[in-house]
Amino acid sequence: MNVLPSSIPDVLILEPRVFGDDRGFFFESYNEQIFADLGINARFVQDNHSRSRQNVLRGLHYQIQQPQGKLVRVIVGSILDVAVDIRQGSPTFGQWVSCVLSAENKRQFWVPAGFAHGFLVLSDLAEVLYKATDFYAPQHERAILWNDPDLAIDWTLTADPILSSKDQAAQRLSEAELFEKSH
Template sequence: MKLIPTSIPEVVLFEPRVFHDNRGFFMESWNQATFDALIGETRFVQDNYSRSKKGTLRGLHLQLNHPQGKLIWVLSGTIFDVAVDMRPKSATFGHWTAQILSVEEHRALWIPEGFAHGFYVLSEFADVLYKCTDFYHPEDELTLHWQDPTTAIDWPLDVDPIVSWKDSQGGDFATVVEKVNG
């Protein structure tokens, strides 16, 4: 397993060793001991799976009192995956990083607790699986608006995004930060 840094040091790409032959390929998709050795002891408690069609934009979500670290894989298709640092004492507070994740590259993105997360589907469909370090608590969720002018994420939109009503009602950066700071 190879770690590839992003512009925010705590957000990293995992690149597994993939063995190809005439039958297809084989890879170890998950190994707790390897992950713990590279990132630190981490306990995952929930896996989530979504299928989204081209142009779907999900997020940007975070939980206030039950923050979730997330390890994201794409099982089919391609997404533009985004993490926004919402940790007020961080040197990268308010910064965002993004990665293209695809089934062809087999990479996973680790987003630690304290980040807002979202993605935009670039392919006809995308199946996304992510492991979470805490359970989902809907009453605890905050949504940072995907078009927030402070973060100014450069989404690679090729169509008008399909956004849920909840995500369309997301708050601006200052409002979400105020809630994070209590």
Template sequence: MQITRLAIPDVLRIEPRVFGDERGFFFESFRQDSFEDAVGRKVNFVQDNHSKSAHNVLRGLHYQLRQAQGKLVRVVTGSVFDVAVDLRRSSPTFGHWVGEVLSDENKVQLWIPEGFAHGFVVLSESAEFVYKTTDYYAPEQERCLVWNDPTVGVIWPVRQPPTMSAKDRCGLLLENAETFA
């Protein structure tokens, strides 16, 4: 497994070692001890989620203020552009973002720790997205940062406005959003 710290060092790009031949492939998608060695702390996942979205659907940028969730994310079918935004006011990278293409072909995963907003846009015809979380979903704690906040400046690889839920269209600008200490 190859672990790379991104421009925001707490966000990790995890590329598994894939074994393949004419029959198909095999890889370890998660291994607790290797993951914790890379993260540098004990991590307890409590929930797995799986979504399917059509081309140009954008989900996010979501976070939970209390019951903050660390997320280990990956794509099992298709491809997405995945984004994490640092919402920790005490961080030197507060308000910065990182993005990576995750796909069924590259099998790359991202570790997005607590204190970040997270979202993705589907690049392929459709995509199935799975992720583990370190705390349970708490809808009353969920917040949304607007996807196109000019202060954050995420460069989304979209040619037309993405398809979003009403909730995501009403996300807040970073200057108005509740953030982490």
């Protein structure tokens, strides 16, 4: 597994070792020992799968209790994946990092607990898989406005994003309810 550091040290871009031939390819998307050696000592309790069409923007989501670390990858199409540090007291609080994940590049994005997460679909269609370190708790879910001017995330938009009503009603980071303590 090759690790590409990001501008926020806790967020990692992971490139698996891919074995391919004329039949196709094989790679390990998760190996507990390899991830532990990389400093990711996460216990995953839930796998999620989403399918979205081009220009769908999901996020920026987080949970104020039961925060989730997420290991994200794409099996169809491509996305711009974004993580925003919302850990109060963190030296990188309010900073964001992004990367393109695609079925072709097979990269994975490690988004630790304490980050808001979102993505924009770049291809006609994308299927996203992610492992989560805690269970989905809708009563604790919150969203930060995807276009918060204080964050100034470069979504590389080529058209208006397609948003859920929940994401349209999201709050700016400066107004958002955050964790009771730093995670």
